Amino acid sequence: xxxxxILEHFHPLPPQSRExxxxxxxxxxxxxxxxxxxxGRVEKMLYFIRSGIVRAYSDADRGDVTFWFGKEGDVVVxxxxxxxxxxxxxxxxxxxxxxxxxxxxxxxxxxxxNDIHIANWGRKLIGQELIKTEERLISMQFKTAQERYLxxxxxxxxxxxRVQLCHIASFLGITQVSLSRIRADIR
Amino acid sequence: xxxxxILEHFHPLPPQSRExxxxxxxxxxxxxxxxxxxxGRVEKMLYFIRSGIVRAYSDADRGDVTFWFGKEGDVVVxxxxxxxxxxxxxxxxxxxxxxxxxxxxxxxxxxxxNDIHIANWGRKLIGQELIKTEERLISMQFKTAQERYLxxxxxxxxxxxRVQLCHIASFLGITQVSLSRIRADIR
DNA sequence: CAAAAAATTTTACAAATGATAAAAAACAAA
DNA sequence: TTTGTTTTTTATCATTTGTAAAATTTTTTG
Numbered sequence: 001x002x003x004x005x006i007l008e009h010f011h012p013l014p015p016q017s018r019e020x021x022x023x024x025x026x027x028x029x030x031x032x033x034x035x036x037x038x039x040g041r042v043e044k045m046l047y048f049i050r051s052g053i054v055r056a057y058s059d060a061d062r063g064d065v066t067f068w069f070g071k072e073g074d075v076v077v078x079x080x081x082x083x084x085x086x087x088x089x090x091x092x093x094x095x096x097x098x099x100x101x102x103x104x105x106x107x108x109x110x111x112x113x114n115d116i117h118i119a120n121w122g123r124k125l126i127g128q129e130l131i132k133t134e135e136r137l138i139s140m141q142f143k144t145a146q147e148r149y150l151x152x153x154x155x156x157x158x159x160x161x162r163v164q165l166c167h168i169a170s171f172l173g174i175t176q177v178s179l180s181r182i183r184a185d186i187r
Numbered sequence: 188x189x190x191x192x193i194l195e196h197f198h199p200l201p202p203q204s205r206e207x208x209x210x211x212x213x214x215x216x217x218x219x220x221x222x223x224x225x226x227g228r229v230e231k232m233l234y235f236i237r238s239g240i241v242r243a244y245s246d247a248d249r250g251d252v253t254f255w256f257g258k259e260g261d262v263v264v265x266x267x268x269x270x271x272x273x274x275x276x277x278x279x280x281x282x283x284x285x286x287x288x289x290x291x292x293x294x295x296x297x298x299x300x301n302d303i304h305i306a307n308w309g310r311k312l313i314g315q316e317l318i319k320t321e322e323r324l325i326s327m328q329f330k331t332a333q334e335r336y337l338x339x340x341x342x343x344x345x346x347x348x349r350v351q352l353c354h355i356a357s358f359l360g361i362t363q364v365s366l367s368r369i370r371a372d373i374r
Numbered sequence: 375c376a377a378a379a380a381a382t383t384t385t386a387c388a389a390a391t392g393a394t395a396a397a398a399a400a401c402a403a404a
Numbered sequence: 405t406t407t408g409t410t411t412t413t414t415a416t417c418a419t420t421t422g423t424a425a426a427a428t429t430t431t432t433t434g
Binding site for chain 1: 316317
């Protein structure tokens, strides 16, 4: 996925502003298993995914909890870090070899302060992330695990072939064993 | 809670921009049970809560699902509507008599387009909402209902006295019966 | 205050999910 | 292929949560 397409997808940008963004973006590749971000750090970079899949997860008593998958076209930020400048609570790792567009968070801050189109573009970007998160929260609250699994299958069917089931289970808020039962029931 | 305090809380604003915002804000009161927003509409207004409590909820098979409480100082928007201009998926109603600061969404859009400080203020506002939502999502995924109840009690203890338990239960993602059991266990 | 309505708790039973261990299947490296 | 490792499934039992109905408490209304 090309960078122009990704940037435009969040919100239209005047050519000049888009070029200002692109001038601060470079390309980078990481192998599977690379840690893009770590809990407790104030992250200096953010990424847009050109290809590949990543996951964000938090540490918990019973192992880690995957709460987000990022795929082609998605933005990768440590939200807490990005929004408040405070240490983030998530690890983010690549689940496949990834091609990423990278940008320094500080460069983006400077653009926000000086270019109103980019400031509004950033506002829309966060807004879209919020909607997605809110919709997931609602579905966690009132749908059964089986419904959530079926939703995920119809929304991003390829995810199941590209990601381990233990991560899918964690993402759905259930154990891997429970996910196996659900899959058996559906068959 | 005064409007200046509320506005500044999200992000500092130069006096000129703050006055521009305030010039478009008026005050309004509604009794308990008033519907501020409705599913399926593109909402034209947004609010800041001077006093009182409101809840946002979605329709579901088994009744409604409360997924957000707003209290003094919080912003009240139909997120989908506000972010994307598309019909929202939530109802929002007052749970107490409320004093609100109100503003036309279109006025805010115009300020976003013309005042970079307000655009960045709006970006920070949405970002803070995103963090809160993401933290709730994570706690839904890896905490037990009892832990979530205890968290809520320590975070906003007054909520329990001001809001019906059926709404608290729904907010926690459990039934009212289950919440009753948890409360009995704690005693 | 008394009656009615609403909200909350309790009880009993059913269904879903979790924990653990072990077996089966899929995958990777030599 | 063969071996060894990882991933997924299956089976068992304990725990949690849901559903429905009744009992209790609290609030509202006359």
